[in-house]
Amino acid sequence: MHRQKTKFSHRVNRVAGALERRGIRATYELHDRVLSNRRSRRLFSQDNPELDDVQRRIVSEVDADGYSVLPFGELVRDPEVWRDIEAQRDRFVAETEADLAAGGENVRVRQGKEFVVRLHSYGVELGLDDPWFRACLSRRMLDLANAYLRMWSKLEYIDVWYSVPQTAGSERVSSQRWHRDYNDKHLLKAFLYLVDVDEEMGPFQYVPGSQPGGPYADAWPWSPLGQNYPTEEELEQRIPGSAVHAFVAPKGTLIFCNTAGFHRGGFGTTDPRVLATVTYSSPASLASLTERSYEFAGSLEELDAPARFAVS
Numbered sequence: 001m002h003r004q005k006t007k008f009s010h011r012v013n014r015v016a017g018a019l020e021r022r023g024i025r026a027t028y029e030l031h032d033r034v035l036s037n038r039r040s041r042r043l044f045s046q047d048n049p050e051l052d053d054v055q056r057r058i059v060s061e062v063d064a065d066g067y068s069v070l071p072f073g074e075l076v077r078d079p080e081v082w083r084d085i086e087a088q089r090d091r092f093v094a095e096t097e098a099d100l101a102a103g104g105e106n107v108r109v110r111q112g113k114e115f116v117v118r119l120h121s122y123g124v125e126l127g128l129d130d131p132w133f134r135a136c137l138s139r140r141m142l143d144l145a146n147a148y149l150r151m152w153s154k155l156e157y158i159d160v161w162y163s164v165p166q167t168a169g170s171e172r173v174s175s176q177r178w179h180r181d182y183n184d185k186h187l188l189k190a191f192l193y194l195v196d197v198d199e200e201m202g203p204f205q206y207v208p209g210s211q212p213g214g215p216y217a218d219a220w221p222w223s224p225l226g227q228n229y230p231t232e233e234e235l236e237q238r239i240p241g242s243a244v245h246a247f248v249a250p251k252g253t254l255i256f257c258n259t260a261g262f263h264r265g266g267f268g269t270t271d272p273r274v275l276a277t278v279t280y281s282s283p284a285s286l287a288s289l290t291e292r293s294y295e296f297a298g299s300l301e302e303l304d305a306p307a308r309f310a311v312s
């Protein structure tokens, strides 16, 4: 009897879970086609930003291949911005390494992804005094994100990561494995390397052309809340190793990428990998599948309209 009851309640939970997932997917589609994203597309078409050559190149490369890579200073030319971000990195690395040396009790990690120590994580307040946040909200970054998404985007997630080297022989877990991000197809992430990253430090890796609309889009295709983690072997059988791009690159390298395409990274075994990251997504994602990682601490009045939209 007890066994039957347990089996029954498992089935109820499974069915309830499936129904809930179906509801979340339907909500995403509705927000993408009709509700949130329609307004966002209209706002963009009424205020189509003029891009310079560098921004245009990034957008057309991400359109074609799913990624674009360039030195940060080519896009954000004010050297003070980079200097401020480096100072932010130095404080974060010093604090993280002191915490780790003392047993790692105070580092900010998320369950299941303990290999990434975060400067902010979720539920923080951020203002324009944070240099990486300031850069991500600048028109240099935001205009190209909006142009790629063809709508005013939401700045949904922002952080600085310290990827802790893994012990030899450990297995890849979570985002160290090939996956598509489940939370939006209108997605642009940026990764700014804050240290030189070599093959052993867990470089970010991407399958060019696996973004929605690309030639590998039909391999375990993207769907909202999809189960987008094939085994490493399955992916390697379908997509030749020669098609994978590993971003082994010096510090100051900026990678833009639609991570609805296949990617993985952070599986380092030697030195820590330190990078700053940001996610621009569509309003449909925030309405159904994601939570903004921060609250804007400044006054909305001091922002222009696309930036105000991005943080609220």
Ligand SMILES: O=C(O)CCC(=O)C(=O)O
Pocket (backbone or CB within 6 Å): 175, 176, 181, 189, 202, 203, 204, 205, 259, 263, 264, 265, 266
């Ligand atoms: O740490 C990495 O390089 C991978 C990150 C990742 O999977 C993601 O941001 O979605």
